[in-house]
Amino acid sequence: MFKALADPTRRKILDELTERDGQTLFEICARLAMKYQLASSRQAISQHLDVLEDVGLVETRREGRYKFHHLNTAPLEPIVERWLKPRSGRESE
Amino acid sequence: MFKALADPTRRKILDELTERDGQTLFEICARLAMKYQLASSRQAISQHLDVLEDVGLVETRREGRYKFHHLNTAPLEPIVERWLKPRSGRESE
DNA sequence: ACAATAGGCAAGTGGACACTTGCATGTCAA
DNA sequence: TTGACATGCAAGTGTCCACTTGCCTATTGT
Numbered sequence: 342m343f344k345a346l347a348d349p350t351r352r353k354i355l356d357e358l359t360e361r362d363g364q365t366l367f368e369i370c371a372r373l374a375m376k377y378q379l380a381s382s383r384q385a386i387s388q389h390l391d392v393l394e395d396v397g398l399v400e401t402r403r404e405g406r407y408k409f410h411h412l413n414t415a416p417l418e419p420i421v422e423r424w425l426k427p428r429s430g431r432e433s434e
Numbered sequence: 435m436f437k438a439l440a441d442p443t444r445r446k447i448l449d450e451l452t453e454r455d456g457q458t459l460f461e462i463c464a465r466l467a468m469k470y471q472l473a474s475s476r477q478a479i480s481q482h483l484d485v486l487e488d489v490g491l492v493e494t495r496r497e498g499r500y501k502f503h504h505l506n507t508a509p510l511e512p513i514v515e516r517w518l519k520p521r522s523g524r525e526s527e
Numbered sequence: 528a529c530a531a532t533a534g535g536c537a538a539g540t541g542g543a544c545a546c547t548t549g550c551a552t553g554t555c556a557a
Numbered sequence: 558t559t560g561a562c563a564t565g566c567a568a569g570t571g572t573c574c575a576c577t578t579g580c581c582t583a584t585t586g587t
Contacts, residue, residue: 346513347440348575359517366534385576387534406533406584414517420439421514424452424507441545459564478546480564499554499563 342396342416350381351389355398358412365407366390435489435509443474444482448491451505458500459483 345351357372358364370386373379390410393399397416402409438444450465451457457465463479466472483503486492490509495502
């Protein structure tokens with residue numbers, strides 16, 4: 342899961358899905374190219390989406406020849422619990 | 435920063451410092467070896483600590499020939515803000 | 528049916544990274 | 558001062574990973 346977040350392109354994809362959920366592969370490619378001048382190929386983005394789906398951060402829904410990608414932030418919450426919560430008694434420091 | 439979290443050994447180091455803050459390199463090595471049967475060498479752990487210090491997750495304090503390592507969770511908080519907060523209006527879903 | 532669109536599969540390549548190895552520096556106790 | 562302890566530096570190595578390349582499958586519209 343953390344490895345999935347290690348790549349800057351994948352983080353941008355998550356940003357993109359945060360802003361506009363349920364996009365197709367082509368939409369994501371187009372918007373990343375426009376916003377960040379990211380010249381990532383379609384296959385590269387597709388592989389990133391596979392990684393994100395494997396760790397549960399992205400869920401997909403097929404509809405005909407379209408595949409919509411949805412964000413799922415649930416896997417992120419254990420991060421907070423793991424290191425932020427155990428020290429929550431020291432927030433005034 | 436996310437790359438620093440991508441390595442499982444580094445995450446275990448953070449766990450270790452969460453449980454017991456301000457350990458030296460040798461302490462961390464010993465405790466990791468005992469707890470997780472991690473046969474990581476001293477140099478490997480040292481390099482991991484360098485990475486964690488570079489991204490600000492660990493801060494160090496020198497005292498004679500000892501170097502104490504302290505956890506700093508501040509760099510983790512933007513993670514929450516970035517993807518969890520923008521969707522906080524949908525928690526009942 | 529056929530062309531166009533949306534996406535998938537898989538092998539190959541270059542670079543980054545975790546780890547080792549070997550030696551060097553600095554600190555403390557006798 | 559000398560030896561033991563705690564840590565630092567740097568080059569070399571093997572593996573993993575992001576990306577490309579080339580071709581394939583499936584769905585839609587005419």
